[in-house]
Amino acid sequence: MKTDSYSALAPAKVNLFLHVGPVQANGRHKLDSLVMFAGEEAADRLDVMISDDLSMTITGPGMTNPDYIGPIHDNLVLRAARALQAETGTTKGAAFTLDKHLPIAAGIGGGSADAAAALRLLTDLWGTDPAAARKVAPELGGDVPVALQGHAALMQGEGERVRRAPGLPRVPALLVNPNLACPTGPIFRAYDEAGGGAAFREFGAVPPFERVWDLVHWLREQRNDLQAPAIAAVPEIAGVLDTLQALPDAQLTRMSGSGATCFALFETGDAARRAEAQLSAARPDWWIRATMLGDAV
Incomplete structure (x- = not known):
């Protein structure tokens, strides 16, 4: 109606x-x-x-x-x-x-x-x-x-x-931003000035994965090309990544987009929520959200 x-x-x-x-x-x-x-x-x-x-x-x-x-x-x-x-x-x-x-x-x-x-x-x-x-x-x-x-x-x-990209599981994740802006333009310019992109190739498709662990294992072979220039511009991003990597049960940590939000992937939603509670208590000044990644709701 x-x-x-x-x-x-x-x-x-x-x-x-x-x-x-x-x-x-x-x-x-x-x-x-x-x-x-x-x-x-x-x-x-x-x-x-x-x-x-x-x-x-x-x-x-x-x-x-x-x-x-x-x-x-x-x-x-x-x-x-x-x-x-x-x-x-x-x-x-x-x-x-x-x-x-x-x-x-x-x-x-x-x-x-x-x-x-x-x-x-x-x-x-x-x-x-x-x-x-x-x-x-x-x-x-x-x-x-x-x-x-x-x-x-x-x-x-x-x-x-x-x-x-069909055939992928929903992925428990923790999203963290240190409440620092990281504007896109300067990050891409730094990437260009460093000669980035010479080895660029496109994937034909993402393989289907039934389990979160299998998807995470495949993702470990990939990267975020903008992570290094973003860390150079906002060094605090490196500290966020180190903090996420030290969380119990974190399977993969990486920066999203041009920064400064980083994420940790987990095998279960309970593990992601426990990490959210632990990190929120330690860093109340950060934006922290446990969620499930997949299709938009």
Whole structure:
């Protein structure tokens, strides 16, 4: 039944590995990354209702540094709405409320998740063709197409090619950010200046794995190419990774995206939750969430 208001979660995106090609003539990079999404424990929430124009209110603990979020008119949610208006020719408006919980500039695609949620919600609210949302997603950022699809997937090309990765288990994980921003642009520039990407190759597919342990064993052979330049820019990331590696039962630790969020993978949800309790007591100043990675909820 069609209504005049909708709501959706915008979950964190986690790059289980991230291989980055050399910089191209357009200044962007080819990527190859296995992406999974967190559960509701690590997600923003976006509400929208019909309106005569476009507007947005931002609430939540993620607004502790509103200056860093930047001007609301330039937020990816409103940029997504304007792009969908232009593509479809609709004159309808929307009033958004973004309840922000994900840290900013954190390598987990919070802004992209918000934009993807906006495209999904507006498709329902305005009654537009879902193909229009898929068409405008790549111009909004490399993480938006995979967030719009919402499935565990290989993200390739400049992010516009999304290849679903079926046959994977849901993975217990602990996500940790030291509440330090790590903006994407400078990390990619440092990667380029170091001559990164020369050995870049794309995977044809991700093998199916029944058990978490088998997937983790395979992931150990992969890497995040942006981890070293991110640590050089924000040395605290190395300390986060060391802390995660020392947790009982942690099977794999790595940085997500361009940082500074890092993750540890576990075989069971109970192990991840115990690690969350232990680390939250030791580091109350960090953003820490135990969750299950897989398809978006």
